[in-house]
Amino acid sequence: MKARVIVTLKSGVLDPQGQAIEGSLKGLGFPGVANVRQGKVFDLNLEGTDESEARSRLTSMCDKLLANTVIENYTIEISN
Amino acid sequence: MKARVIVTLKSGVLDPQGQAIEGSLKGLGFPGVANVRQGKVFDLNLEGTDESEARSRLTSMCDKLLANTVIENYTIEISN
Numbered sequence: 001m002k003a004r005v006i007v008t009l010k011s012g013v014l015d016p017q018g019q020a021i022e023g024s025l026k027g028l029g030f031p032g033v034a035n036v037r038q039g040k041v042f043d044l045n046l047e048g049t050d051e052s053e054a055r056s057r058l059t060s061m062c063d064k065l066l067a068n069t070v071i072e073n074y075t076i077e078i079s080n
Numbered sequence: 081m082k083a084r085v086i087v088t089l090k091s092g093v094l095d096p097q098g099q100a101i102e103g104s105l106k107g108l109g110f111p112g113v114a115n116v117r118q119g120k121v122f123d124l125n126l127e128g129t130d131e132s133e134a135r136s137r138l139t140s141m142c143d144k145l146l147a148n149t150v151i152e153n154y155t156i157e158i159s160n
Contacts, residue, residue, distance in 0.1 A: 006086075006121055021122065021145070028144055030137060032127030041086055041119040042101065047112030057110060064108055065101070 001046050003058055004077045007067045008039035042066055051078055081126050083138055084157045087147045088119035122146055131158055 009015050015037050022036035046054050058076045067074040089095050095117050102116035126134050138156045147154040 008121065008123065018122075022124075024145055025141055028141075030141055032137075033141075034125045034127075036122060036124040039121040039123065041088065041121045042098075042116060043088065043119065044102070044116040045114045047114075057112075061105055061108075061110055061113075065104055 001049065001051070001054060002079050003044055003046055003054065004079075005042040005044075005058060005062060005066055005074055006039060006077075007042070007062070007072050007074045009037055010071055010073055013071045039072075040066075049080075051080075054078055081129065081131070081134060082159050083124055083126055083134065084159075085122040085124075085138060085142060085146055085154055086119060086157070087122070087142070087152050087154045089117055090151055090153055093151045119152075120146075129160075134158055 009018075018036040018038045021038060022033055025033045025036070046057070048054060055076055055078060058078075062074045062076070063069060089098075098116040098118045101118060102113055105113045105116070126137070128134060135156055135158060138158075142154045142156070143149060
């Protein structure tokens with residue numbers, strides 16, 4: 001099955017990269033843009049067909065490697 | 081309104097970062113993982129309430145700055 005993990009910075013965490021992108025967008029002529037935040041997305045294939053088991057494995061992957069849970073949140077989407 | 085842009089590498093494009101993550105996951109004891117690809121996500125707020133107009137502005141932002149359309153695809157999600 002296919003899975004997508006989206007990792008985003010927690011709301012209180014400063015995001016200088018997002019701020020730089022926001023500044024660039026304004027410089028390119030997009031004025032009505034605010035609060036730009038950049039995150040990461042991981043697409044992967046998983047063996048097996050048990051969705052709840054896959055979700056638990058993905059949670060463990062996020063906690064161990066894909067996300068820094070001190071400053072980042074993650075969401076897991078699974079599709080068949 | 082809020083928007084999320086997800087930028088992923090096109091399928092033929094080599095992703096060494098994804099391969100490194102896949103190797104690390106296997107090293108950490110997650111064997112059934114394959115085809116890991118890393119992308120970027122941008123969350124932003126947009127002024128205005130016209131969704132189709134927002135989508136057209138976001139498309140322009142992606143083409144000009146957020147994505148390299150030679151090697152990357154993007155998807156746009158808008159929520160109110």
